[in-house]
Amino acid sequence: xxxxxxxxxxxxxxxxxxxxxxxxxxxxxxxxxxxxxxxxxxxxxxxxxxxxxxxxxxxxxxxxxxxxxxxxxxxxxxxxxxxxxxxxxxxxxxxxxxxxxxxxxxxxxxxxxxxxxxxxxxxxxxxxxxxxxxxxxxxxxxxxxxxxxxxxxxxxxxxxxxxxxxxxxxxxxxxxxxxxxxxxxxxxxxxxxxxxxxxxxxxxxxxxxxxxxxxxxxxxxxxxxxxxxxxxxxxxxxxxxxxxxxxxxxxxxxxxxxxxxxxxxxxxxxxxxxxxxxxxxxxxxxxxxxxxxxxxxxxxxxxxxxxxxxxxxxxxxxxxxxxxxxxxxxxxxxxxxxxxxxxxxxxxxxxxxxxxxxxxxxxxxxxxxxxxxxxxxxxxxxxxxxxxxxxxxxxxxxxxxxxxxxxxxxxxxxxxxxxxxxxxxxxxxxxxxxxxxxxxxxxxxxxx
Numbered sequence: 001x002x003x004x005x006x007x008x009x010x011x012x013x014x015x016x017x018x019x020x021x022x023x024x025x026x027x028x029x030x031x032x033x034x035x036x037x038x039x040x041x042x043x044x045x046x047x048x049x050x051x052x053x054x055x056x057x058x059x060x061x062x063x064x065x066x067x068x069x070x071x072x073x074x075x076x077x078x079x080x081x082x083x084x085x086x087x088x089x090x091x092x093x094x095x096x097x098x099x100x101x102x103x104x105x106x107x108x109x110x111x112x113x114x115x116x117x118x119x120x121x122x123x124x125x126x127x128x129x130x131x132x133x134x135x136x137x138x139x140x141x142x143x144x145x146x147x148x149x150x151x152x153x154x155x156x157x158x159x160x161x162x163x164x165x166x167x168x169x170x171x172x173x174x175x176x177x178x179x180x181x182x183x184x185x186x187x188x189x190x191x192x193x194x195x196x197x198x199x200x201x202x203x204x205x206x207x208x209x210x211x212x213x214x215x216x217x218x219x220x221x222x223x224x225x226x227x228x229x230x231x232x233x234x235x236x237x238x239x240x241x242x243x244x245x246x247x248x249x250x251x252x253x254x255x256x257x258x259x260x261x262x263x264x265x266x267x268x269x270x271x272x273x274x275x276x277x278x279x280x281x282x283x284x285x286x287x288x289x290x291x292x293x294x295x296x297x298x299x300x301x302x303x304x305x306x307x308x309x310x311x312x313x314x315x316x317x318x319x320x321x322x323x324x325x326x327x328x329x330x331x332x333x334x335x336x337x338x339x340x341x342x343x344x345x346x347x348x349x350x351x352x353x354x355x356x357x358x359x360x361x362x363x364x365x366x367x368x369x370x371x372x373x374x375x376x377x378x379x380x381x382x383x384x385x386x387x388x389x390x391x392x393x394x395x396x397x398x399x400x401x402x403x404x405x406x407x408x409x410x411x412x413x414x415x416x417x418x419x420x421x422x423x424x425x426x427x428x429x430x431x432x433x434x435x436x437x438x439x440x441x442x443x444x445x446x447x448x
Contacts, residue, residue, distance in 0.1 A: 090119035090127045091145060099143050103226040111221060115141070123276065125189055125292070130231060138231035139218060148190055156183045172380035174387035181390040185271065189292035192227040194444075198291035199229065201442035202270075205262045211285045212258050232287035234279030241408060247284055252411030254286045256418050259402050264422040266435050267302045267447070271295040271394040273401035275408070295394040296439070298447045299431040300326055305395070306423055312341070312348055320344075328389030336386060339379040346372040347399055350415035359406040359415070368407065369400075 096117070100108045109115060113134045119127040126144040133139055145151075160179050188194055196217045203214045215229035222228045240251060255278070262268045270277070272293035279287040304326030311319035320341060324332055332340075345352075346369055350359050360368045380386055388396075439446055 090122035093117045095146075096129065096143065099146070100226070103143075103223045104221065112139075121276075123290075126225075131228075133218065133221075137218075138233075139221070140215065140229045140231045141221070142192070142227040142229070144190070144192065144225040152186050152190060156186065171382075172377050172384045172386070174385040177387055177390045178393050181393040184390075185293050185295065185394065191224060192222065193224050195227055195291050196222055197443040198294040201266075201268065201294070201438055201444050202262065202288065202291060204438050204442060205266050205268070206258065206288075209257060209261070211254050213281070213285060213287045215287075215289070232279065232289065234281045234287040237275055237278045237280055237405065238408060240280055241410075245410075245412060248409040249411050249413055250284045251280055251286065252406050252409050252413055253418065254284075255402065255405060256413070256415070257422075258286060258288050259398070260419065260422045263305075264302060264426060265431060266438055267297040267299045267431055268435075269295050269297075269395065269398050271398050273398050273405065275405065278405070293394070294444075295391075295398075296435075296444070296447045297391055297395075299428050299435060301391050301395075302426070302431060303428055306426055308344060309348055309351060309419075309423075312345055313352055327392055329386070329392075332386075333383065336380070336383050339376055339383060340386070342372055342379075343376045347396070347403075350403075351419040352416065354414065354416040356412050356414050358410060358412055359403050368403075 096119075100115075104111060111134075113132040113136065115131040116129050118129075120130045120140070121128040125148055126142050129141045129143065131139040131141050156179075196219070199215060199217050203216070206212045206214060213232050215232055218228040218230075237251070240248060259270060259273065262270070270288070270291070270293070272290060277288070277290045279289065281287065304323045307319050307326065308323035310316065311323060317337075321332070321337060324337065324340065329340075349361070350357065353361070436446070438444075
C-alpha cells in the first residue's frame, strides 16, 4: 500500500493547486468583464466545473451543495455543477492501474471477471468503475484519489481561515463548531472501511422497506481506500422531473422514508442528500448511494427534534426552549429563541401543515427560504453571535438538501401525515436499544 500520510509538502502543493485553478478561472471571468468582452456564461460555467473537478476533494463538495438547491446559482452554472455529482473529470487508466495494484496487489485484475477502464462516475474524493465479479455479479468499485488526506487537511485549514474572517466580519453566527463538524465528517469520508460499516447499518435499518435498495459490500475486494459494492441499476433522479405527478410523488414518498425512518428509529441520517446520491429504478424504486457522510446522534437529539416540532405545532414556548437546550444551544435569550423559531418554522413548515402541498407551497424555488434566512441573519447580527452545536450542522444541511430534491420533483404530498407516521411510536428507550443493537452488528461507532 502506498504511503499517503498527511504531510506539509502535500498540503502546500494543494494550496498552490487550489490558488492556480480557481485563480485562473476567476481571472478569465473578471478580465472579460473589465475589458467589455462579450461573455459566454455557459463557457464560464464549464471552466469553473473543470477547475473544481480537477481539484477533487472538499472544495468540489461545496460546488455539489450549491447545485442542489434550485436557482441558488445561475442556470448555466447549476447545470455544469450538477455534473460534478456523477461526471466530474476522472483520473485516467494509468492512475487506476497503480491505485488498484496498491490496494489489491499486482495481480488485482485476475480477481475480477471484467473491470472497465473508463470511470462510470467521478466525484469529490474518488471515482467509480464498473466491474464484474467472477460469479457474474455486477459491481461498483469506488477508488479513492491519491493524497486525499493532505487535500482534506489543506482545504479544512482554508475553511477555518475563512470562518475566522467571517467571524470578525459578521456577528450573527459563531462558526467554530461548524468547522469542527465539517472536519470530522470529511475525515470519516476518507475511511472506506467505515463507509462499508455504514452500508451494513443502512441495510439493517431499511431491511423492511423493499422499495429502498442499499448496495451490498464485497469485503474481499475492499480496503480502506477501495470500496467494492453491488452495482445498483437506475437513472438520475432529475430524469424523472417530467414524469406524471403520481410517479414523482411515489419517488418523493420513498425518499422521505429513506431519510426520516433511520433518524426517527435509529438516530442516524444520510448527511449528504445531493442529487447524485440517488438513482431511480424503472419501477420507481430508489437506489440510495454513497454512505461516506452518515451522521449518528444520541437519541436525545431526536427527542429534541420532535419536541421542537410539537412546540411549534402547539405554540409551547417552554418546550421549544427545552428542545434547543437538548440540541446543545446554551444561554439563549428570549429574543434569540424567537429568532431561531423563524428558521425552525420554515424548516418544519411542510410537516406542520396537515394537507397535500408542495414543499415550497407556491413560493418560487429562487425565493424559497431567502426571506426567512435574511430576517434571521439580520436579527442575529443584533442579538448574536449564536454558536450552533456540532450536531445541528448536518441535520440542518440534510433537511435543506432533502427539501431541495422535493422542490426539483415538485412533489405534492401530505408531509404532516408522513412525518407523524414515522414518529408516532417514538420512545427514547426504544431508539437507544435499537441503535445499540444495529450499530454493534454493523461495526459502526456510537454517537460522539
